[in-house]
Amino acid sequence: MDVIKRARLLSGDVVDIGIDDKKIVCLGECRGEEIIDADKKLVLPPYFNMHFHLDSVFLQSKNKSGTLWEGIQIWRDIKEKLTEDDVIKRALVAVKLMVAYGTLWIRTHVDVTEKELRLLKAILKVKEQVKEIADIQVTAFPQDGVYTDKGNDELLYKSVEIGADNVGMIPHNELTREDGVKSVELAFKIAKEFNKDVDGHVDETDDPNSRYLEVVAKKTIENNWYNRVTAGHVTAMHSWDRAYRFRILPVIAKAGITVVPNPLINAVLQGRFDEYPKRRGLAPIKEMISQGVNVALGHDCIMDPWYPLGAGNMLQVLFMAIHLDQLTGYDELNSSINLITYNAAKAWKVEYGIDLGKKANLLITDADDIIDLIRFLEPPKYVIKDGKIVAKDGKYILFNGKWEEVKKRP
Known part of the structure; x- marks a missing residue:
């Protein structure tokens, strides 16, 4: 099980998020391989x-x-x-x-x-x-x-x-x-x-x-x-x-x-x-x-x-x-x-949200709360789709199995 440590949810609760087989399988105190420490920053669905x-x-x-x-x-x-x-x-x-x-x-x-x-x-x-x-x-x-x-x-x-x-x-x-x-x-x-x-x-x-x-x-x-x-x-x-x-x-x-x-x-x-x-x-x-x-x-x-x-x-x-x-x-x-x-x-009409059994689609941000998220308009530190990191820091994206820089225009 992959684990995102210390994630602050929209509710304000700070939890670990456990991911296995593309789904969220643990919310709370989760044991497994730590892939990200969210550092008590806001984590929300994409x-x-x-x-x-x-x-x-x-x-x-x-x-x-x-x-x-x-x-x-x-x-x-x-x-x-x-x-x-x-x-x-x-x-x-x-x-x-x-x-x-x-x-x-x-x-x-x-x-x-x-x-x-x-x-x-x-x-x-x-x-x-x-x-x-x-x-x-x-x-x-x-x-x-x-x-x-x-x-x-x-x-x-x-x-x-x-x-x-x-x-x-x-x-x-x-x-x-x-x-x-x-x-x-x-x-x-x-x-x-x-x-x-x-x-x-x-x-x-x-x-x-x-x-x-x-x-x-x-x-x-x-x-x-x-x-x-x-x-x-x-x-x-x-x-x-x-x-x-x-x-x-x-x-x-x-x-x-x-x-x-x-x-x-x-x-x-x-x-x-x-x-x-x-x-x-x-x-x-x-x-x-x-x-x-x-x-x-x-x-x-x-x-x-x-x-x-x-x-x-x-x-x-x-x-x-x-x-x-x-x-x-x-x-x-x-x-x-x-x-x-x-x-x-x-x-x-899609399965959505940070709940047990749902697909692990997540944004790990650098914001403490929604107000700071909106104030600074920053890209997420990590974008996770179906349990896999697909983008980092607004600069890099995983496409066709390879990491590449994100272009701002063609």
């Missing part, structure tokens, strides 16, 4: 990135206006020219960087309005290549909309047939309200046919009249797809009047829909038509949680046509969310870690 775009990562196009619309145009100009090898090369760097910062679960949206589906095929290969260090779910994402161009609905079907894990949608990007509703209906039709979860970009706009989340909730309930639906962004929620949010959020909670804000990118993409004050670009996390909605966070982008920054560090995402939604009360700060851990695990 992070989730519940919304990302591996196909566009590190495409450092110069978006001069910094807007969503220029980013979309840049992406349209280049996506048909990308090769599988290029997509794989960039995505591998991003995955390794995220793992080094403590993320072991990554849900990525892949544009399937690219006619040859090269992007999807490339990311499916990446998913297989990195399975020893990270678990990836691939969402078939109709970036340009389903009914905006002939054949996009067929591409969405085909994407699920060849291996996408989740069915995506972007109803607010369709040309009419009616087409937006039809795109939601299509997503559920495909999901039921292939027994897949639904994971959509929903209401990513400042327009208070964009209310497709209510359609998603209705279709979730009608199709009995409870706890199998994720709605990404939902930035329009910050523009909905409070009475409407008060009415609709309990329905979202009832349907078991997880809402995934992406605070880094939406803080800079939203509010572009505002003077001052500018909207924050964040669905109201505190209000959603108070109404029983499951909320998790996504990183969304790293150095792509929409976002020029990003390090792959989910603590950076959490840090931004805490500031934008003022989650700075003592209890709020300590529970905020759930936004990138336990809440996300609930949506992913």
